[in-house]
Amino acid sequence: MRPRSLLRVRRSHRTDPPHGSVRFALLFSLSLITTMGCLFCSAPQASAQTPDRGEGSANVSPPSEVVARDTPSDRGESIAVAWTPPPEDTGPGGAIDGYRILRAQSATGPFEAIGQASAGAAAYTDTNVKNGINYYYTVVTLAGTAAVSSGVAGPAQAHPQWLNTNQWNAFIILFLLLGFNLYYIEHIKSGGKPFIRKLAGLEAVSEAVGRATEMGRPILFVPGIQDMNDIQTVAGITILGHIGRTVAEYDSRLVVPTSRALVMTTARETVREAYLSAGRPDSYNENDIYYVTDEQFGYVAGVNGYMVREKPATCFYMGAFFAESLILAETGNSIGAIQVAGTAMPAQLPFFVAACDYTLIGEELFAASAYLSGDPKQLGSIKGQDVGKLLGMASIVLGVLISSLGAITGWGVLEKISSWIESFWSTTLA
Amino acid sequence: MVRQTIPLMITAIVGFVLVVAYFIPHPPFDTLREDFAIYFDIIASVAFILGAGNLIMMHGSKISKRDKSWGYSAVTVGGFILVLLIGLTKIGNPDGFRGSSVTAEGSYFDYVYRYIFRPCAATMFALLAFYVASASFRAFRAKNAEATILLLVAFIILLGRTFVGTLLTSWLPDSLFFLKIPYLAEKIMTVLNFAGNRAIMIGIALGIISTSLKVIIGIDRSYLGAD
Numbered sequence: 001m002r003p004r005s006l007l008r009v010r011r012s013h014r015t016d017p018p019h020g021s022v023r024f025a026l027l028f029s030l031s032l033i034t035t036m037g038c039l040f041c042s043a044p045q046a047s048a049q050t051p052d053r054g055e056g057s058a059n060v061s062p063p064s065e066v067v068a069r070d071t072p073s074d075r076g077e078s079i080a081v082a083w084t085p086p087p088e089d090t091g092p093g094g095a096i097d098g099y100r101i102l103r104a105q106s107a108t109g110p111f112e113a114i115g116q117a118s119a120g121a122a123a124y125t126d127t128n129v130k131n132g133i134n135y136y137y138t139v140v141t142l143a144g145t146a147a148v149s150s151g152v153a154g155p156a157q158a159h160p161q162w163l164n165t166n167q168w169n170a171f172i173i174l175f176l177l178l179g180f181n182l183y184y185i186e187h188i189k190s191g192g193k194p195f196i197r198k199l200a201g202l203e204a205v206s207e208a209v210g211r212a213t214e215m216g217r218p219i220l221f222v223p224g225i226q227d228m229n230d231i232q233t234v235a236g237i238t239i240l241g242h243i244g245r246t247v248a249e250y251d252s253r254l255v256v257p258t259s260r261a262l263v264m265t266t267a268r269e270t271v272r273e274a275y276l277s278a279g280r281p282d283s284y285n286e287n288d289i290y291y292v293t294d295e296q297f298g299y300v301a302g303v304n305g306y307m308v309r310e311k312p313a314t315c316f317y318m319g320a321f322f323a324e325s326l327i328l329a330e331t332g333n334s335i336g337a338i339q340v341a342g343t344a345m346p347a348q349l350p351f352f353v354a355a356c357d358y359t360l361i362g363e364e365l366f367a368a369s370a371y372l373s374g375d376p377k378q379l380g381s382i383k384g385q386d387v388g389k390l391l392g393m394a395s396i397v398l399g400v401l402i403s404s405l406g407a408i409t410g411w412g413v414l415e416k417i418s419s420w421i422e423s424f425w426s427t428t429l430a
Numbered sequence: 431m432v433r434q435t436i437p438l439m440i441t442a443i444v445g446f447v448l449v450v451a452y453f454i455p456h457p458p459f460d461t462l463r464e465d466f467a468i469y470f471d472i473i474a475s476v477a478f479i480l481g482a483g484n485l486i487m488m489h490g491s492k493i494s495k496r497d498k499s500w501g502y503s504a505v506t507v508g509g510f511i512l513v514l515l516i517g518l519t520k521i522g523n524p525d526g527f528r529g530s531s532v533t534a535e536g537s538y539f540d541y542v543y544r545y546i547f548r549p550c551a552a553t554m555f556a557l558l559a560f561y562v563a564s565a566s567f568r569a570f571r572a573k574n575a576e577a578t579i580l581l582l583v584a585f586i587i588l589l590g591r592t593f594v595g596t597l598l599t600s601w602l603p604d605s606l607f608f609l610k611i612p613y614l615a616e617k618i619m620t621v622l623n624f625a626g627n628r629a630i631m632i633g634i635a636l637g638i639i640s641t642s643l644k645v646i647i648g649i650d651r652s653y654l655g656a657d
Contacts, residue, residue, distance in 0.1 A: 073455060074455050075457070076455075160455060160456040160460065162454060162455075162456045163453060164454065164455050167453055174639060174643075177636065177640060177643065181640060229467075231642060234645065237652075238650060238652040241652040242652065260474070260477075261474070261478045261479075261480050261482075261484070262474050262477040264477075264480070264481060264484065265477055265480060287488060287491075290488050291482075291484045291485055292485075293485075295547075295551070296551070297550070297551040297554035297555055298550075298551070300554055301550075305502060309498075309499055323555065323558060326558060326561045326562065327554065327557055327561055330561040330565055333565075344634045344637065344638070346627055346631060346634070351565065353569075354565040354566070354568065354569035355561075355565050355568075362630045362631075362637065363633035365637070366634075366637035366638065366641040367637065369652050370644075370650070373652060377649045378650060381640055381643070381649060382640075384640065385636050385640040389632070389636055392632050
């Protein structure tokens with residue numbers, strides 16, 4: 001009797017502690033952080049000169065401390081204007097209607113209006129400038145018929161930057177992961193034996209293919225509905241290569257309907273190579289990997305029709321899925337197929353867990369190729385990924401502790417540290 | 431050898447340049463991401479012709495052999511040719527052949543889209559309602575401890591999102607607000623569900639980075655059919 005549990009308890013990832021050699025990666029990242037430190041030096045900025053009081057100035061004040069400077073971390077052609085709103089500005093619906101931003105190429109004018117900002121705003125980004133040209137700005141407070149102008153800020157020039165310092169945290173994570181991956185690849189190549197927990201869904205591939213062979217029915221592989229520029233499709237195709245080899249060894253039939261023409265050509269090449277490496281190039285049938293349609297529900301209708309008519313014994317769903325996930329999986333369930341799914345779309349995971357026998361959750365989809373290959377290089381990358389997760393977990397626990405301590409003691413510095421940790425991860429994930 | 435080396439080199443160069451472009455906004459890197467996206471679109475457009483050709487060949491072969499499901503193939507090929515002809519000739523387009531877009535309101539193409547394609551797609555989508563019910567029925571059977579917890583949680587969420595949940599626990603005093611079903615449902619969604627979702631998201635983000643690195647530096651070549 002085939003396994004068909006709906007919920008599976010997943011053990012937490014067992015991860016070996018970082019070895020001493022990981023230090024090179026940490027030292028590398030420290031040097032990186034030091035380098036990045038200099039990048040935080042603010043760009044030259046130009047402050048406003050004396051304000052110019054205009055009509056109706058008795059009721060409202062002009063913005064103060066108007067500053068114009070090159071927008072940092074961008075490709076140029078942009079100047080950021082910032083100001084301190086007057087005390088009368090209580091936000092939308094208050095005494096002040098908003099601000100008008102004026103620009104000139106000379107401190108004496110003529111100034112032309114380039115945009116508006118609502119009440120409560122304290123910044124405006126001018127994206128209609130040319131690099132290397134001096135610009136001067138003034139900000140006018142608008143209140144009814146009154147308009148009070150600030151002093152002139154400038155000159156400011158737009159320039160393209162060489163480094164996007166907004167992404168420094170992503171750079172550090174990328175750098176650390178690369179270091180961990182390379183370290184563990186070398187570690188495993190030199191004889192280290194990694195512990196990789198068993199993935200039930202992938203362990204069942206042979207069983208599922210064998211069952212289809214015994215029943216004389218085809219095996220269906222659905223690589224999601226996204227194109228080859230989606231990393232989930234790439235992960236799905238790499239798994240298809242391994243499944244293709246197993247199918248070739250069993251001399252069974254593999255059917256791959258695709259929703260993108262580029263995926264079809266890639267899948268054909270991958271499966272052809274898999275059959276070749278299994279020593280059965282003659283069994284490969286190009287027509288079993290075919291294009292259906294780009295349209296989401298047209299594709300679902302085509303695949304569902306095939307499932308109901310041909311009743312494949314095994315269905316694999318590996319890639320990016322949207323609303324069609326449950327329609328496909330429930331149809332597969334209704335025909336009694338063994339179903340293995342894998343996706344990194346969090347919203348579709350519950351559907352696959354409910355309707356399929358095995359589900360690769362999120363990162364397991366990406367680890368599957370390495371897991372199936374057994375190649376030391378690829379297994380090393382899983383360990384590297386695990387260390388990355390360990391760092392993430394440690395920083396979450398640390399953040400929670402620091403934030404709790406900050407709330408208990410009222411020390412502002414602890415709140416700042418926990419906010420920094422939160423923004424580090426949230427902007428990276430964004 | 432060449433069949434694998436050249437794609438590997440292209441993958442490595444493009445991947446590396448795109449990673450660099452993410453951190454360097456300065457020319458010439460600033461436009462590379464858009465440029466590569468355009469190149470991808472061009473390749474995908476060419477591949478689309480391959481796809482269309484494959485569709486005609488596949489189904490044409492089934493029709494000519496009178497395969498057991500050749501009727502479906504006939505509908506597919508017929509639909510494909512009909513929509514292609516309507517689109518290419520802009521039949522019924524209010525501004526004529528040289529006029530506005532092929533999808534202009536009033537054109538036959540627009541008609542086919544509105545009154546044939548959209549209802550068909552909506553019908554497929556509507557199947558979800560039934561499938562959600564059947565999948566939930568199986569998932570919520572209290573076969574073991576985990577499934578029982580799932581059932582209870584689902585029950586609370588279900589009630590908490592409807593007026594029944596509010597009605598059932600409205601008699602509770604304010605001091606016992608934490609026992610009110612809408613409050614429980616809200617907390618389950620915003621604390622437990624959110625935390626679990628974030629954990630999965632972090633794993634996915636790291637998995638994407640790791641997989642991308644494997645592909646870029648050539649460790650993972652299985653997408654080329656090699657280990």
